[in-house]
Amino acid sequence: MTDQTTLDREIASEQRHLDRVYARLAELRRSAADAEREGYQLARVGNFGALVERDAMVFHAAQRRHVLDAEHEGLVFGRLDLRTGQVLHVGRLGVRGVDAETLVVDWRAPAAAAFYQATPAEPRGVVRRRTIQSASEKVTRIEDDLLDPEAAPPEMAVVGDGALLATLSRATGRGMRDIVATIQREQDEAIRSPGNGVTIVSGGPGTGKTAVALHRAAYLLYSDRARYAGGGILVVGPSGVFVEYIASVLPSLGEETATLRSLGSLFPGLSASRTDPPDVAAVKGSLRMRRVLERAVRDAVPDSPAELRLLYRGELLRLERPALDAIRDRTLARGARRNEVRRAAFDAVLAALYAQARTLRVGRLPEQPAFEDEIIERPEFREFLKAWWPRLHPRHVLDWLARPDRLRRYAGGILSSAEIRLLGQAYRTLATDGLTVADIALLDELDALLGKPVQRARPKRDPYQLAGGVRELSTYADRQRAARAAARERPADYRDYAHVVVDEAQDVSPMQWRMVGRRGRLASWTVVGDPAQTAWTGDPQELDRARDQALGRRKRHRYELTTNYRNSAEIFAVAAAEIRRLYPDLPLPDAVRSTGVLPVERVVPAAELPAATVEAAEALLGQVEGTVGVITPVPRRDEVAGWLGARGAGRLQVVTSLQAKGMEYDGVVLVAPSEIRADPGSGVRTLYVALSRATQRLTTLDPVG
Numbered sequence: 001m002t003d004q005t006t007l008d009r010e011i012a013s014e015q016r017h018l019d020r021v022y023a024r025l026a027e028l029r030r031s032a033a034d035a036e037r038e039g040y041q042l043a044r045v046g047n048f049g050a051l052v053e054r055d056a057m058v059f060h061a062a063q064r065r066h067v068l069d070a071e072h073e074g075l076v077f078g079r080l081d082l083r084t085g086q087v088l089h090v091g092r093l094g095v096r097g098v099d100a101e102t103l104v105v106d107w108r109a110p111a112a113a114a115f116y117q118a119t120p121a122e123p124r125g126v127v128r129r130r131t132i133q134s135a136s137e138k139v140t141r142i143e144d145d146l147l148d149p150e151a152a153p154p155e156m157a158v159v160g161d162g163a164l165l166a167t168l169s170r171a172t173g174r175g176m177r178d179i180v181a182t183i184q185r186e187q188d189e190a191i192r193s194p195g196n197g198v199t200i201v202s203g204g205p206g207t208g209k210t211a212v213a214l215h216r217a218a219y220l221l222y223s224d225r226a227r228y229a230g231g232g233i234l235v236v237g238p239s240g241v242f243v244e245y246i247a248s249v250l251p252s253l254g255e256e257t258a259t260l261r262s263l264g265s266l267f268p269g270l271s272a273s274r275t276d277p278p279d280v281a282a283v284k285g286s287l288r289m290r291r292v293l294e295r296a297v298r299d300a301v302p303d304s305p306a307e308l309r310l311l312y313r314g315e316l317l318r319l320e321r322p323a324l325d326a327i328r329d330r331t332l333a334r335g336a337r338r339n340e341v342r343r344a345a346f347d348a349v350l351a352a353l354y355a356q357a358r359t360l361r362v363g364r365l366p367e368q369p370a371f372e373d374e375i376i377e378r379p380e381f382r383e384f385l386k387a388w389w390p391r392l393h394p395r396h397v398l399d400w401l402a403r404p405d406r407l408r409r410y411a412g413g414i415l416s417s418a419e420i421r422l423l424g425q426a427y428r429t430l431a432t433d434g435l436t437v438a439d440i441a442l443l444d445e446l447d448a449l450l451g452k453p454v455q456r457a458r459p460k461r462d463p464y465q466l467a468g469g470v471r472e473l474s475t476y477a478d479r480q481r482a483a484r485a486a487a488r489e490r491p492a493d494y495r496d497y498a499h500v501v502v503d504e505a506q507d508v509s510p511m512q513w514r515m516v517g518r519r520g521r522l523a524s525w526t527v528v529g530d531p532a533q534t535a536w537t538g539d540p541q542e543l544d545r546a547r548d549q550a551l552g553r554r555k556r557h558r559y560e561l562t563t564n565y566r567n568s569a570e571i572f573a574v575a576a577a578e579i580r581r582l583y584p585d586l587p588l589p590d591a592v593r594s595t596g597v598l599p600v601e602r603v604v605p606a607a608e609l610p611a612a613t614v615e616a617a618e619a620l621l622g623q624v625e626g627t628v629g630v631i632t633p634v635p636r637r638d639e640v641a642g643w644l645g646a647r648g649a650g651r652l653q654v655v656t657s658l659q660a661k662g663m664e665y666d667g668v669v670l671v672a673p674s675e676i677r678a679d680p681g682s683g684v685r686t687l688y689v690a691l692s693r694a695t696q697r698l699t700t701l702d703p704v705g
Contacts, residue, residue, distance in 0.1 A: 007626065011142060079130040195524055198526075213503055238262065240271070276436045278681035280422050285512065299400070301389075310353065331345045444515040500526075506530055563589055600700070621647070624666035631660050636675075641654040
């Protein structure tokens with residue numbers, strides 16, 4: 001048998017406990033099913049008392065079986081190692097073994113409170129807190145927090161960020177222990193920031209901003225579950241890759257109350273991962289795009305009828321383009337939203353036709369209501385209305401920007417000719433290449449400008465109503481459970497979150513702040529980021545205005561994280577030298593962990609870059625126990641992924657320099673750093689991010705020739 005890594009051994013240990021828990025769960029479920037069957041047998045006695053006893057027995061047994069089934073997935077999500085030597089596993093319901101020993105502590109029990117409340121500054125008797133991620137009955141990932149390093153026995157294994165803190169705390173000398181205390185104090189203060197208002201956490205690479213944001217969400221849920229579980233918590237990240245990453249390490253937030261979204265997936269029903277070049281993203285992200293879109297939603301639909309012609313009682317009724325345009329302008333006056341005023345537009349057309357019929361002195365002209373009823377029944381009139389004023393989806397209007405004449409008309413006087421040219425080039429391939437991340441915010445803006453089509457309210461379906469009018473037999477508990485589930489169910493475009501977390505906030509454009517702000521109108525906020533890592537190349541003052549508008553006038557609580565404990569000092573020195581090109585005096589975090597391993601910097605002939613990349617990736621896979629990231633310039637991502645194929649068995653990931661935001665890897669191969677740096681907008685800042693993703697080893701490969 002090959003040697004297991006520390007992570008493998010710890011996952012295997014948790015898997016053994018999980019196997020024991022699910023085996024016991026199966027026994028309990030069989031017992032509940034047997035009790036349910038026995039309850040039905042009581043009915044054979046034939047007296048009233050037996051029927052009452054049957055109902056009670058069947059009800060309680062069925063209720064227990066339902067709970068066991070409902071909480072099967074992700075049953076165990078945490079573990080506490082206490083100073084006393086006791087180990088508690090925390091889960092969605094309590095489970096005891098055959099001898100009444102505790103296998104799982106219910107998260108609502110007092111004994112589980114420390115899983116949410118313990119912090120490095122106040123460990124509450126907890127030495128190590130472990131978050132356990134599972135799929136079905138298989139442990140997939142674990143992540144540790146070492147809360148009391150001095151109480152940790154030498155043999156205690158710690159993985160994730162906790163492993164780095166453990167390494168620091170066990171280093172010789174008082175200085176390292178002081179550093180760990182500083183890290184823990186900084187993070188704990190931000191985590192426990194007041195629930196109301198806006199908590200702003202800033203810090204450079206490796207300072208634990210994301211960990212703070214996610215632990216803060218868990219802390220808020222536990223401290224005021226009614227508020228935050230009821231309204232929900234939204235966590236917004238920069239990319240789908242990042243959201244997948246935090247989903248796998250996210251501490252349990254309890255009963256699926258947290259919603260994770262990337263900026264490219266906030267608009268319901270659509271998702272984008274493609275990114276624009278920085279100059280194009282700066283135009284699409286500018287607040288001036290709102291004015292461009294306002295013009296678009298007021299324009300005539302492409303290829304819509306130029307006139308309406310109807311023969312009525314021998315007379316030709318005719319509304320030409322100027323008259324139709326005038327009706328549209330009047331209907332959309334004072335900010336009316338197009339999809340919400342369709343009926344008003346139709347009424348205006350009917351009124352214009354009736355006025356014309358009166359002018360032409362049509363014989364035996366009925367009263368206006370009767371006239372309108374008669375016109376509405378005509379198929380050709382209904383077809384005209386559908387073509388002239390259709391229900392518009394935001395994507396329809398965005399597609400209009402791909403027409404050069406329309407784009408020039410909408411953007412003229414708002415964007416410069418160079419910016420209009422950039423947008424035109426970008427939207428020329430919209431139909432074939434699809435949406436970009438920046439387009440999602442524009443769609444959300446269009447959705448707000450267009451409004452929702454007026455629809456008839458549909459009665460809520462009774463979940464126990466069967467076909468043919470038959471109603472399924474249900475208990476009071478069944479109905480209460482269904483009511484609670486319906487109350488928790490949120491629409492796809494939910495906008496009443498109680499708390500919003502924005503990670504990598506420095507990359508959120510003004511238009512994206514408007515999009516996120518619509519979902520946090522009633523929310524408190526946690527905003528984390530690092531201005532030095534921003535990829536935004538647009539107007540900084542415009543960005544500040546948009547962010548302040550989204551956050552509102554809520555009180556701000558600011559926290560600065562100053563210690564980089566994830567990057568080795570050797571790796572961060574390379575990243576720091578890069579960002580000093582732009583900001584010589586920028587305060588940077590202190591990298592306090594030294595490995596003695598210098599980054600490998602290689603320059604290779606361009607023709608040898610594929611082989612060198614494969615060689616470097618395979619070397620790192622052999623040198624580190626965890627993950628290896630291969631970071632590429634945006635245009636090269638698919639090409640480099642093709643070189644590497646299926647190597648790495650799930651441990652290797654190929655990402656662009658933009659997708660790498662917020663990520664961390666044990667080892668990194670950075671392909672063509674000079675190409676990343678060459679971008680005139682945010683190249684140096686983006687390269688700074690890419691260089692600071694590795695915790696242990698870094699290899700850079702630059703092609704020449």
